[in-house]
Amino acid sequence: MNWRFNICYISFFFLFSFSLLNLLLGFYFCLMKFTLFIEWEVVSLNSMNVVMTLLLDWMSLIFMGFVLFISSMVIFYSNNYMEGDPYISRFILLVLMFVLSMMFLIISPNMISILLGWDGLGLVSYLLVIYYQNFKSYSAGMLTVLSNRLGDVAFLLSIAWMLNYGSWNYIFYLYYMINDFEGIMISVLMVFAAMTKSAQIPFSSWLPAAMAAPTPVSSLVHSSTLVTAGVYLMIRFNELVVGSGLGKYLLLIGGMTMFMSGIGANYEFDLKKIIALSTLSQLGLMMSILSMGYPELAFFHLLTHALFKALLFMCAGVIIHNLGDCQDIRYMGGLISFFPLTSACFMVSNLSLCGFPFLSGFYSKDLILEMSLLSNLNLISFVFYFFSTGLTACYTFRLIYYVMCGSFNYNVCNGISDEGWFMLKGMFAMVFMAVIGGSFLSWVLFCSPSMVCLPFFFKVLVLIVSVLGALMGYQISMSHYSSILLSLKFIFMSTFLGSMWFMPYISTRGVYIYPLNSGSFYLKSFDQGWCEYFGAQGAYSMFKSMTGFNQSYQNNFFKVYLMLFFIWLVVIMLFY
Template sequence: MNWRFSICFISFIFLFIFSMISLFLGFYFCLYEIKMFVEWEVVALNSMNIVMTLLLDWMSLIFMGFVLFISSMVIYYSHNYMEGDPYISRFILLVLMFVFSMMLLIISPNMISILLGWDGLGLISYLLVIYYQNFKSYSAGMLTVLSNRLGDVAFLLAIAWMLNYGSWNYVFYLNYMITDIEGLIISLLMVFAAMTKSAQIPFSSWLPAAMAAPTPVSSLVHSSTLVTAGVYLMIRFNILLIGTDIGSYLLLVGGMTMFMSGLGANYEFDLKKIIALSTLSQLGLMMSILSMGYPELAFFHLLTHAFFKALLFMCAGVIIHNLGDCQDIRFMGGLMIFFPLTSSCFMISNMALCGFPFLAGFYSKDLILEMCLMSNLNVISFVFYFFSTGMTACYTFRLIYYVMCGSFNYKSCNSISDEGWFMLKGMIFMVIVAVTGGSFLSWVLFRIPSMICLPVLFKMFALIVSILGGLIGYQMSLMHYSTSLLSFSMIFSSFFLGSMWFMPYVSTQGTYIYPLKLGDYFLSSFDRGWCEYFGAQGIYSMFSTLTIFIQSYQNNFLKTYLMLFFAWLVFLIMIY
């Protein structure tokens, strides 16, 4: 066990130290408004220079510090969670490569170096999703990687269009991109790439499927790395969205994603998938507020969400680990008796997700909803924002009821307790930042407070919606059997809402399975059929037959020549 502990501990110390350095530098850069470009000349050959450019500003450094801090806690947590895995060194190496790819994406102002991190995230996420080698994991991995490849194609096309500007350092050309057609095309392609990476409609089905990965990976992916890459990229390209039709389209897509995932989570019984759908809802919230022209606010919510979502997945991992890999919440119940410390962390993270006052999620969500009330929003967007907020509280209280309250519905003979100290220590660090991180970040990022002047009812509207949603979710959980009968009586609507508007079926069958089957049909009937018959194989068969025929003449040359001679004589006699 010593070598296993040393691998986890060394990785944890390395990442934790670098996270603290990055965070302190980020806060310093934020206070004094410093931006720094670092250029490293990789290759100089005659007149050709290959230069690696790094952008160090408050946004990249703070985000990088958060990613390193959460990944250090996740690796420390993995020592207990992955204790039965004989290949833990491979797992830790994959996680470190995953974090390095995210670092490359965060600090790069150059499209080519961003592509390295972007593709690195896609490839390593595939390897982590298929880590448990079974059919379900392979299917989820293929759905994940194929969905992300669509965004990669858009990213490559955007890189090709950037050649019109003479450089791939996009930060220097954002102001010019607003005015010309190349900028419009690049912004469309980047929005498409961000939608696939951040799982916006209609590319949402891969996010719950990616839950096949180990829970520490889910904690890292859903808090600060893979799914937030698209949001972070859109924050960098935010100038191209403000006041444009592309921004309005992204507002609609983000609102629909919030709405769809909030409804779907109320029909789900898989613990990890409920939390994954809540991530999807928060990503839709970030995308929509970003498209309204508030990039700093979207970034603020991105950071606060990373705290409590990583903690929520860690708590879910402890529960799943102790319950023998059981993820169905109907088998749980009364776990606060067995897991007092884990239950406390679970409740804190859930309350932060709902926007409970003075926890991390409250500062960002409340500010976002108040800015929506002050903005010139249409009715559809208003309903999306506030109904989705109510749905968040609804599925959260439903989850709390099933997991924490009632009677225990799993094995009567069990050994469930808070004994995984490595997991608990990692969670306690995350609890501290989930409670205090929101207020601290609001003081640092928004040094000059915004004046938000609203009537009392509007000011309390976000809190009222959350309380109502929580009460509805709790009451629906109490009426479990009646709601189940209602679901059976409304089977189509329940199936439609519970299966993410049929998106997994459309994504797998409509987008991947049927085109692949059509490709197989064309391959077998055209490429390996008529083309081969009239092409290479047909020519080969004809020449083989002709060669055999000629060879037979050459092997019997005397008889052949005599026959040919007499035939020639007969022909001449007949002519003359």
């Protein structure tokens, strides 16, 4: 028990201290427009130098500060959530490895050192998804690691293409890559890698499946680490992606991801999967605004989203933990009477997700939608943006109704209460940041005064869409039975929309199961079959039989030796 407390407290203390240091340095670098390159010569042999390069600018330092802050609160929270786990030290070490991989990815301007963090995230995420060792976790872990492996292949190919420029420090070549064929190929591969890591269509099915991991891991993964790695990479490569003309494709993919996940969340009844689909929707929003050439706005929303999404998963973890690992929202209801503090945190994070005025999500989301109105958007992208915003409010208020309002549907005899003080303390720090983080970041990141001039209807359009979506979500929840009957009447459409456009079936069977089965068949037929028969094993069998045949004539057969001797004499006499 003491060892468990020690490793949690030590990890929390170091991560929290480093997060404050990084945040202060990041804000200072941002205000002073300061960038620092650190080169560490690891090996110098004759004319070959192996150099580790670190990029410390305002973006990397602030993002590192947020990742370390959230991970410190998650570890503090895990002390209570994982208290029954005998292997808590292994869990904490896996989380620390996860954070370390993310640090490598954030501060590296070099493709090779980014690959360390990129592959580290994929490997450790697999280990964390299968942490609860059962068949569902193994299936989800395999889906996660294979989806991310596709992006790793694209990343390795882009490293090979970067050799055309003589160095892997991509940050020096972005301007020169725009009009080159090699640069366009690298941008295509990096967009593909970012789509797999950030679960954009058609690689979205692994994100809800990764909910098999413990809830503290989900809080860390969906806020600031694994799924944001692709967005962060696109922020760094934004000049190349927009300049090479891939922005319009990324805009379409991001809009479709927003739309698909928003509709799917309104059909879902699993608490963690609803929050996972909301993460997918926000990732689509970040990708789409990146495609229009606003990397600072995408980074701003990335940070504010990390704050309220980590808090939302923490609140969900408290509810699931107290309800005996029940995740079905139909068994919940009226929990505001049992969890007053958790319910307050849950409401703050949900309202911030909807873009409620003056919470952290409002500052980034409202600014993104106003800038999209100010840009030259087509009708389809406009519908994707604002309809998805309404769907966000719709599934959020549906979730609030099912979990917090209504009648209590759980067991009569229960011990539900707000008694997890470690969990509550971690959540209180996140609430504080979720309330003030957006305004504070907007002052620091956009310090020069600016104003978005729009007509009055466009200016209030975001609020109108959010309010209409909230009313629609509340009405759907109130008329529960009529919505079920309507879904049964249009069963194919309900199944299609509620199952992420059949992507889990397509990706598991069409993309992973059939190729793996066919690969196993060809391995046994060719590599371990005909190739072995006519290759190494066949040659081995032939030489073995010949050697045995030869050996049988050498086992003291005097008549054979005498006959061979006479044949030899006859041959000599004939030729001589």
